[in-house]
Amino acid sequence: MKIWINRAGQNLGTYTLEEVQRGLDQGQFVATDLAWQDGMESWKPLSEFPGVRIPAAPIEPATPVYPTPPTGDAIVPSVSRPDVAPAWERRPEVKLFPAFFMTIRDVLFEPHLTFPRMPVDGRLMPPTTFVLMLQLTVGLIAFVIWIALQMVQLPYYTQALERSEEFRNLNFPVWSLAILIPGAFILGVALWLGFNFLMAGIHHLVLMLLGGANKGYNATYKVICYSYSAQVFNLIPVCGGFAVIPFFFVASIIGLSKVHGTEGWKAAVAMLAPYILCCLMVGGLYAGIFAMIFSQTQRS
Secondary structure, eight states: OOEEEEETTEEEEEEOHHHHHHHHHHTSSOTTSEEEOTTOSSOEEGGGSTTOOOOSSOOOOSSOOOOOOOOTTOOSOOSSGGGOSSGGGGHHHHOHHHHHHHHHHHHHHOHHHHGGGOOOOSOOHHHHHHHHHHHHHHHHHHHHHHHHHHHHTHHHHHHHHHTOHHHHHOOOOGGGHHHHHHHHHHHHHHHHHHHHHHHHHHHHHHHHHTTOOOSOHHHHHHHHHHHGGGGGGGGSTTTTHHHHHHHHHHHHHHHHHHHHTOOHHHHHHHHHHHHHHHHHHHHHHHHHHHHHHHHHHHHO
16 A cells, blocks of 8 residues: 655655655655555654654654645545646646646546545536536547548539439528537537536435445546546547447546445446446337337237
8 A cells, every 4th residue: 555755745755665664764754754545544754654663863854844634525635736636636737738638648547546636625617627628629629530531522422412402402501500510519518518417416326325425426426527538539530439438437436436435346336337227228118119019010
């Protein structure tokens, strides 16, 4: 288990117990340096940290500053902002676009390190703006690619439409597409945001029923929003879409288990159960329709 080391308000990094002991022996760390690891309620000096042996003549730093220990909903020590993750949670310091791309990278490839450092502070705007920017970015790039592909096939479409009697009789102003396409895109994004709020609530409800929701709805909502980073794989031609679902579910399951401090199987059930139930309902509906069609066919 990693141990956080802090000196004079500055984080020195995370280390194993063996690395901390070696640092003490070599003078890299001193007895008054503060240490914290997952499960502790407060920071402790290394001189009081379990499993650590202080050398006979430690080097004392000048005027140590003791940070405020993590309390309440804080999951990791909030001694300095660089320890907060994902990077989108500290946009003013990291800047907009670096924070956006760093968040995608960390959530997809290091969710086990990223989500335990996510602040659960009740603010829903940061994850909402992130997922909105993600949808707009992926949607815009996909739309540009689609337009480019259509332009390549434009001569074929033009000839086909010119030969179409229905198209010649259609009184449809082309300029209206400039309103319909952006309008449909904006409406789709708005509906998707509402769907995201609803699904986060369903996932949280299932987690509550399993006894694994140790934080509020905002914690679940944040995990779901940041896990949608997997949608960037939609930009990879042909096979990219196949990576979206596994990356999304892996990140969200790890995120829920870390943020809520619950077992992985409860987080997995909370994420998968609503979708499995929907698939069963849709399958039952289609089965009923086919049964009715088959019954009518038999009678006739």
